[in-house]
Amino acid sequence: MFKNYIKTAFRSLKKNKGFTIINVFGLALGLCVCMLIVFYVVDEVGYDAFNTKADRIYRVNNDIKFGGNTNSYAVAPPPLAQTFVNDFPEVEQAVRFRDRGGFKVRKGDENVQEPNVLYADPQIFDVFTLPMLHGDPNTALKNPRSVVINETTAKKYFNTDDAVGKSLTLNDSLFYKVTGVIKDIPKQSHFTADFFICMTDLPESKEDAWLSNNFNTYILLKKGSDVNRLSAKFPAMVSKYVGGQLQAAVHMSYEQLEKGGNYFRVSLTPLRDIHLTSNRVAELRGNGNIQYVYIFSAIAIFILLIACVNFMNLSTARSSNRAREVGVRKVLGSPRKYLIAQFLSESVIVTFIATVIAIVGAWLLLPYFNQMADKQLAFTASTIPWLLPALLVTTLVIGCLAGSYPAFFLSAFQPVDVLKGKLSSGFKGGFLRSFLVVFQFSISIFLIIGTLVIYHQLKFIQNKDLGFNRDQVMVINNVDVLGNQAKVLKEELSQLPGVVSTTMTGYVPTSGWRNSSTFFQDATRDTKTALSTQVWDIDEDYIGTMGMKVVQGRNFSKAFKADSSSLMINEAAAKRLGVKNPINKELYYSLDNMAQKFKVFRIVGVVKDFNFNSLRENITPVVFFLNENRGSLALRLKATNTTALIAQVKAKWRSVSPNQQLNYTFMDEDFERSYRTEQRMGGIFVAFTSMAIIIACLGLFGLAAYAAEQRTKEIGIRKVLGANVSVIVAMLSKDFIKLVIIAILLASPLAWLAGRYWLQGFAYRDGIKWWIVASAGAGAMGIAFITISFQSIKAAVANPVKSLKSE
Structure with a gap:
């Protein structure tokens, strides 16, 4: 009996090659995406699991x-x-x-x-x-x-x-x-x-x-x-x-x-x-984010649902074509359970073939996915023990779930109604199919809006005025290895024609090196007026090289010897002090960890606020000391022939210290690196959203093909009576376009709420613009219309003689 199910299933699938290919490819694509996401999630949740305790x-x-x-x-x-x-x-x-x-x-x-x-x-x-x-x-x-x-x-x-x-x-x-x-x-x-x-x-x-x-x-x-x-x-x-x-x-x-x-x-x-x-100050390494694990897990489930929906949609749409087969089988005495087993067998076979294709696809796509996600995922011997059983169970579950409704729906037909032709209702009247199309495109539109929100926020970050100029700034790291020669290098590099200015400090706005401490406004050390702040050592050239602005007072200067006991602060620190004009105000600073020795410093300048942390965080107080710090050397370069200038810098470095490695970065690249996670997630979102749209369009393509097939004679008659191609295309498309419009109305508010929630993780954000939702809706409409129009135009331009000659 089981052998007969398999043989009959293959015959049915072979007879309907177009629908079979759409089903297999849609399920394979969905399973492939799920497999890649499962690898990502397993990797993320597996951190530190190697520790036996x-x-x-x-x-x-x-x-x-x-x-x-x-x-x-x-x-x-x-x-x-x-x-x-x-x-x-x-x-x-x-x-x-x-x-x-x-x-x-x-x-x-x-x-x-x-x-x-x-x-x-x-x-x-x-x-x-x-x-x-x-x-x-x-x-x-x-x-x-x-x-x-x-x-x-x-x-x-x-x-x-x-x-x-x-x-x-x-x-x-x-x-x-x-x-x-x-x-x-x-x-x-x-x-x-x-x-x-x-x-x-x-x-x-x-x-x-x-x-x-x-x-x-x-x-x-x-x-x-x-x-x-x-x-x-x-x-x-x-x-x-x-x-x-x-x-x-x-x-x-x-x-x-x-x-x-x-x-x-x-x-x-x-x-x-x-x-x-965990995302705390002084993490030993950049950590992941549990939100992305949840998001990608949800995407995997949604894409798999879209693929399953395609199968159910196309199977139920083809029900009238197989209604007579069911009627004849029932008249000949076939019990309903055999019919259910027959249709489930077809579904499981399709799923099995799709799973095999998905495994090959995931293996081929894994290197590209690793590049996008900055991972080193791979099919290894350790993955086989859990991957193969999981795929087997997934094949059976998806096969049974995806084929359950068609199986029970088709097997419930009454032979008398079938053989009298009462169930050949075609596309119209398929409430379930309409619901599933809306469901598919709601998910697709949700993902499109989510992708646009991420990219709009990243563009906002890239263009925001940070309070300093990160362009054309070369940062030479670990200058402390040069010892006293660091000052010599700074002076020699300052003389290069392509160098505008230089500064030597361990604290640049795009680095991770930070130091915090507490200042008091008077000798009583009153905690109510204490100032908890970042403390940075800089030189006289720092403010100019970084492109920062002094809004009150003055910059540090070599002309003022007393600047060794002076401070500069940012606007956030001035606001915390609660004074309108902080210039010449004294602050008490602890010189030891036990807070037993204090020194008095005088404020000489206020710097305009600048973002030295991620834009996810508000700007906090910063206090600048005039102090030598050999952590790094920053050079502001002219925007001409940077390659030749870097070669000159390397030559100067070798002349000062021939045995030391030169390690340098550019500040704009360091800034971009801070948001590499969001950029990677944005790229993955685009890839997954594209796959979700492709899968949804495959189903829509199949349904449009079936709708056109069911109305072939109607189209022929309309053409004979004078209907042109545009009228017929509009007639065949309007039912689907209505469903896409409903999907837009349902998905847009949910996507807006989800995007707003994600943006709350940024202290500086631009919000969700109306055109983002409008663009996503228009894009979905355009994609759906192009998908439908292919089949609609094909049906509209067909010769009506071929469809009417049998009448």
């Missing part, structure tokens, strides 16, 4: 409201890790990381800049699963001047992974002994490092500074510990340790601080949640 590892967070600012940090005070181990029996172990930027490492006669360097406590191997190939994880980072490197780094510097006992020279003067070689950290990790340096070598790691936050801290809970009960103890811990130093710094207890609306709060984030849910 991942379910017991938590990162410690610090939320601080003070001095008018509220900040959420992924870092904590130096003594917090050991305090957790000492004070809370639930905590089995704790470990800290400290990111101090990159190091230059000697390789032969050359110094190689290595950016992925972390200081780490010895307990790192007790908490995280970092398999050690060579060395003892129990002692690897216990002694000063010890470093653990990964397998790739060992081969890079020593041509072997067995590098234990060998030496590395860091920053020309620091000699480190390799005490361990670990496997490369998996890509699916929220932190990555090629070098782990012994934390003992960092003096600040030993400080009892509870008001300083610089260490990424993780705790490992004992089995069976209740994380909620542990978290409930944190307020008392903060009051005990932070409170004492707070009293010394600002002369008030922690309870008094909280009464003033300020707070220091410690919280925990599960390790597996960091990548998708």
Whole structure:
């Protein structure tokens, strides 16, 4: 019996080649998109899963409201890790990381800049699963001047992974002994490092500074510990340790601080949640976004639904053609269950063929998808155990669901009505088909509007006045490796004809290097008027080179020796101070982490607000010191022959330091990189939206073909009576166009609400313009009309003699 189902199903599918091809291709495209999205989602939710103790590892967070600012940090005070181990029996172990930027490492006669360097406590191997190939994880980072490197780094510097006992020279003067070689950290990790340096070598790691936050801290809970009960103890811990130093710094207890609306709060984030849910200050790596996982998962489901809807639509539309077949089968005694099995068999066969094509399509498209999504997804041996069963189940489920309505609908026909021709109603009267067409195009229009909203916001970001000029600015990184020669390089580069100006600082608006502190308006250190702010070291040339504007007072100048005790602030800081004219106002600044030593500075200028954070965040206060900082060297270039000028810069660099690598970027590229995630998501949206439209149009194409086929004789008669092509095209198109208009009316408000919700993640946004919705609607109408018109015109220009000769 089953063999007969298969044979009959193939005959039916072969007989209706056009509809079969549309169904197979539509389902294959939908399944292909789903497969790509599943790979993306599995990769995103799989971060940090390689840690065997991942379910017991938590990162410690610090939320601080003070001095008018509220900040959420992924870092904590130096003594917090050991305090957790000492004070809370639930905590089995704790470990800290400290990111101090990159190091230059000697390789032969050359110094190689290595950016992925972390200081780490010895307990790192007790908490995280970092398999050690060579060395003892129990002692690897216990002694000063010890470093653990990964397998790739060992081969890079020593041509072997067995590098234990060998030496590395860091920053020309620091000699480190390799005490361990670990496997490369998996890509699916929220932190990555090629070098782990012994934390003992960092003096600040030993400080009892509870008001300083610089260490990424993780705790490992004992089995069976209740994380909620542990978290409930944190307020008392903060009051005990932070409170004492707070009293010394600002002369008030922690309870008094909280009464003033300020707070220091410690919280925990599960390790597996960091990548998708955490976006705090001082993250060890750029994280993902759980919203995109939800969005793409929904898109996968919607596209698959569109493909299934095509199958149901075309199958029910063809019902009248197969009605006589059903009637004859029933007259000959075929039970309804056999008819249902027959039609479901056809559906499963179509789905199986589509699945095979989808697998091949996903394999071919995966490299392009990786490029768009910045992933390294691949079909590997590890994916087969879960992928094949999932595809098998998906094939059966989709095959049964997509074919369920046609199967039960067709098998319910009464033989008497069928054989009398009462069920050949054709296209008209198909409420379900109309509903499904509206559903398909509603999803397509929703995706079109979503794509346009993303691209409009990205264009707004690119064109917004940021308060500084990012164009034609070359940033040379890690200038500190030059030592005192950094000033020499700055002066020599300033003399190049193509260089407008130069500035040396570690703080540029598009970099991730930040530093925050607190100023007080008087010697009483009143927290009500405290100013929590960014603190940047700059030179006299900074404001001009960055294209910023001084709106009050003056810029730093070499002509004023007292500027070493002067400050400049931005407008946000001036607003926080609450004075109309802050020029010459004094601010008290702490010179140590314990807030025991203060120095008085005088404000000499106010800089127009500029966006140094993402446009997702509001501009916060910034204070500028006139101080030497060799973090980087920024050059404003003339917009002529940039390539030749870069060659001159490289030559100057080599003349000053022939053994150091030159590492540079351009500020506009750094800015674009900040929004690379949105750009990637926009590209993926375009691709998925295009596929959704193609699938929807395939169904519409099939329905239009069927409608034209059903009305062939009517068209012939109308043409004989004088109807022209345009009248017939309009007659065949109007029913479909009405459905698309309904879809536009339904999808537009929902898309507007979803777009508005997404835009709320940006502090600076342009909103959703009316033309975005109008363009999406017009585009959908145009696409639908072109799809329908192909079949309508084909039917309208056909010779009426052929359709009427049998009458």
